[in-house]
Amino acid sequence: MPNRNLATDACPGVLTVHQAADGAVARVRVPGGQLSAARFRVVADAAAELGDGTIELTSRANLQVRGLADGVALGARLAAVGLLPSATHERVRNIVASPLTGRDRPDDVRPLVAALDAGLLGDPELARLPGRFLFAVDDGRGDVAWSGADVAILSPDAVLLGGTDSGLRGDPVPLALACAREFLALRTDEWRLAELPDGPRRIADRVGDPAPSRLSGEPVTRGPLGRVDQVDGRVSLVAGAPLGRLDRAQAAALAGYDLVITPWRSVVVVDLPPDRAGPAADRLRAAGLLLDAGAPLARVTACTGRPGCAKALADVRADAGPVPGVDLPVHWSGCARRCGRPRGDVLDMVATGDGYTRGDR
Numbered sequence: 201m202p203n204r205n206l207a208t209d210a211c212p213g214v215l216t217v218h219q220a221a222d223g224a225v226a227r228v229r230v231p232g233g234q235l236s237a238a239r240f241r242v243v244a245d246a247a248a249e250l251g252d253g254t255i256e257l258t259s260r261a262n263l264q265v266r267g268l269a270d271g272v273a274l275g276a277r278l279a280a281v282g283l284l285p286s287a288t289h290e291r292v293r294n295i296v297a298s299p300l301t302g303r304d305r306p307d308d309v310r311p312l313v314a315a316l317d318a319g320l321l322g323d324p325e326l327a328r329l330p331g332r333f334l335f336a337v338d339d340g341r342g343d344v345a346w347s348g349a350d351v352a353i354l355s356p357d358a359v360l361l362g363g364t365d366s367g368l369r370g371d372p373v374p375l376a377l378a379c380a381r382e383f384l385a386l387r388t389d390e391w392r393l394a395e396l397p398d399g400p401r402r403i404a405d406r407v408g409d410p411a412p413s414r415l416s417g418e419p420v421t422r423g424p425l426g427r428v429d430q431v432d433g434r435v436s437l438v439a440g441a442p443l444g445r446l447d448r449a450q451a452a453a454l455a456g457y458d459l460v461i462t463p464w465r466s467v468v469v470v471d472l473p474p475d476r477a478g479p480a481a482d483r484l485r486a487a488g489l490l491l492d493a494g495a496p497l498a499r500v501t502a503c504t505g506r507p508g509c510a511k512a513l514a515d516v517r518a519d520a521g522p523v524p525g526v527d528l529p530v531h532w533s534g535c536a537r538r539c540g541r542p543r544g545d546v547l548d549m550v551a552t553g554d555g556y557t558r559g560d561r
């Protein structure tokens with residue numbers, strides 16, 4: 201159970217790292233998941249030279265670097281390429297967005313992501329948001345709007361609060377920022393908007409005049425893998441990271457490409473000329489990245505486990521794999537906390553210290 205007596209939640213950043221059993225862990229915020237080739241190369245080089253060489257992909261489309269002595273040297277490198285624009289606001293820049301926005305369809309919410317990020321950075325009060333507070337910006341396809349973000353924009357003009365339609369309509373970025381400010385005005389020790397008693401309704405009433413009609417949708421728990429044709433004639437490749445982690449060879453295979461990090465622990469290589477898509481796919485596959493939805497590891501996830509987590513009863517990442525005869529996604533955990541478990545129907549494999557049990561809760 202989280203410690204509510206803490207002045208703030210324990211979500212790591214770069215300047216406030218998490219001390220794990222295998223060294224410090226830093227979380228690098230990547231608003232909207234958009235990451236240029238130059239910036240990814242800085243993260244990959246830093247992971248190799250300052251950490252243990254691996255890069256973890258989080259369910260909020262952020263990156264984690266493990267095995268650090270501290271976050272100081274990493275912070276200096278990230279700041280030099282604009283990945284750490286604010287020391288005060290770094291942990292609140294949690295913005296997921298439709299990963300293929302503007303690529304496979306003309307709707308493009310990248311300008312909204314940039315405006316939302318700028319609005320966050322420009323308001324000193326919003327630095328007080330909990331590190332767990334999440335924004336989503338959905339281009340209308342419904343792939344990130346319904347996944348429980350505290351404040352979600354569903355383009356063109358709807359704002360969802362705590363995963364349900366608030367009825368608020370209008371210029372979505374100012375509305376989203378206003379909702380975040382009202383959350384701060386109402387909260388005591390809550391970290392998420394849905395924890396606030398009757399929070400979505402109270403906030404919507406304070407911010408505007410909610411429309412009576414409501415939109416609805418379902419969380420999307422898995423994204424596509426493989427080739428995606430873009431509307432401009434170029435090609436994207438969606439590559440899954442086995443167990444949500446890029447090793448050195450996989451990071452090297454991705455280096456040189458402009459990327460989008462997805463909330464489904466995959467990476468999109470974007471804007472490839474068609475004649476480069478085939479060789480790029482071969483390169484990613486050769487490094488062990490997953491471009492086929494039917495790949496055995498495409499539906500397997502795992503927590504950190506040993507040696508990174510002191511609570512772990514097993515090296516779950518070494519043990520994790522498909523379970524024969526099971527048609528569900530499988531999540532492997534080193535203890536009953538089941539960190540990183542995807543939403544939806546999942547088979548849990550939970551370490552007991554003497555093997556694994558199939559969890560049922």
Ligand code: SF4
Pocket residue numbers: 503504505506509510511512513533534535536537538539
């Ligand atoms: S599920 Fe348990 S072992 Fe795995 S990361 Fe969480 S606390 Fe550690």
